[in-house]
Amino acid sequence: MPAAATPVRHEDILVGFKPIDDLHREFEDILTALNDPAEADYAEHLLALHEHLLRHCATEERFMQQESYSHLARHKRAHEQLLESVSEVRRRFDSGDVDAVRRYAADLMNWFSIHAQSEDAELAGYLRGIG
Numbered sequence: 001m002p003a004a005a006t007p008v009r010h011e012d013i014l015v016g017f018k019p020i021d022d023l024h025r026e027f028e029d030i031l032t033a034l035n036d037p038a039e040a041d042y043a044e045h046l047l048a049l050h051e052h053l054l055r056h057c058a059t060e061e062r063f064m065q066q067e068s069y070s071h072l073a074r075h076k077r078a079h080e081q082l083l084e085s086v087s088e089v090r091r092r093f094d095s096g097d098v099d100a101v102r103r104y105a106a107d108l109m110n111w112f113s114i115h116a117q118s119e120d121a122e123l124a125g126y127l128r129g130i131g
């Protein structure tokens with residue numbers, strides 16, 4: 001039996017730069033709703049997640065552009081993969097694959113915490129340094 005993944009703690013997704021941390025808290029709330037078995041409206045929660053992520057990624061990319069951040073291209077590629085993954089899971093949901101949504105929702109926080117601790121934390125450190 002595989003070992004259970006280590007649960008992600010709330011602090012693991014905070015990076016110490018308020019505009020980004022506000023987005024990360026919002027992401028956590030939306031993902032919690034998507035993962036709540038009592039909240040069965042996947043269509044609504046997937047749409048909320050998709051809209052949030054479009055805004056979340058665009059906001060971080062705007063900071064990177066405004067401040068001439070040197071790792072913009074790399075960070076943006078990670079965002080593009082994330083946005084493609086949410087588009088894909090919405091397509092699967094539309095074709096009736098609810099299990100794909102459950103798996104995606106269950107895995108997403110692990111992906112997100114790694115992104116937060118690497119790309120977003122590095123960006124936050126840069127933005128704090130010039131602020």
Ligand SMILES: [Fe+2]
Nearest residue numbers: 020056060120
């Ligand atoms: Fe982020």
Ligand SMILES: [Fe+2]
Nearest residue numbers: 060115119120
């Ligand atoms: Fe990011």
